[in-house]
Amino acid sequence: MTRRTLYLVTCGAPLASRIGDGVRAARDQGWDPYVIPTDAALPWLEGQDLDGVRVLTDNRKPGEPKRAPAADAVAVVPATFNTLNAWANGNANTYPLTTLCAALGARTRTVAVPFAKHDLAGHPAWLASIAVLRYAGVRLVDAHDGSVASLEPISSGTGDRVAEDFRWDWVLDRLGISAE
Known part of the structure; x- marks a missing residue:
């Protein structure tokens, strides 16, 4: 089996607790995952069993070799308001955003699995960013039920349950390519 590279970008919201x-799910499907957290996601990773995968947090230093092969696919779980808007606008001012913009x-x-409360999801920038990412070919998945037809905001106080x-x-089924 040929293993393919999957970048798992994660942002600071309750869904990061499931990275x-x-x-493990990615490995079971034949992927070699690399975790790329935003700074806000780092506390959510503490204590999780990441099964020995590399966690890439910063840009590499000059002269340092690449730390991961090029991605065959990228999953952004969760994609928070801040990261999703910055990504759609082409802001590459952090390692995770550079990774997303390059992909x-x-x-x-x-x-990507958008994860924002009603008040943030109602902001016009959110709606515009969703449209930009869809136009660019990003497959957006609802965190509640896996739907690609609609995206429901996260009700306040329900993030842990979601x-x-x-x-x-x-997510993995919607990558649409087999790792085998």
């Missing part, structure tokens, strides 16, 4: 499950420019297969009910096959 270890995503690592979008390279047309790397990408799935994270608990989340299924990684919603």
Whole structure:
């Protein structure tokens, strides 16, 4: 079996508490995952079993070799208001955003799970960013039920429950390419 590289970009929201499950699910489907957290996601990773995968947090230093092969696919789980808007606007001022902007420019297969409360999801920038990412080919998956037809905001106080009910096959199946 030929293993392919999957970048798991994660942002600071309750769904980041499930990134270890995503690592295992990806490996079970033949992927070599690399975790790329935003600064806000780092506390959510503490204590998780990441099954020995590399966690890439900063840009490499001059002369330092690449730390991961090029991605065959990218999953952004969860994609918070801040990261999703910055990504859609082409802001590459952090390592995770640089990774996402480069993947979008390279047309790397990408799935994202938007995760924002009603007040943030109602902001016009959110709606515009969703449209930009869809136009660019990013497959957006609803965190509640895996739907690609609609995206429901996260009701205040329900993030932990949404994270608990989340299924990684919603993301991995929508990558649309087999790792085998």
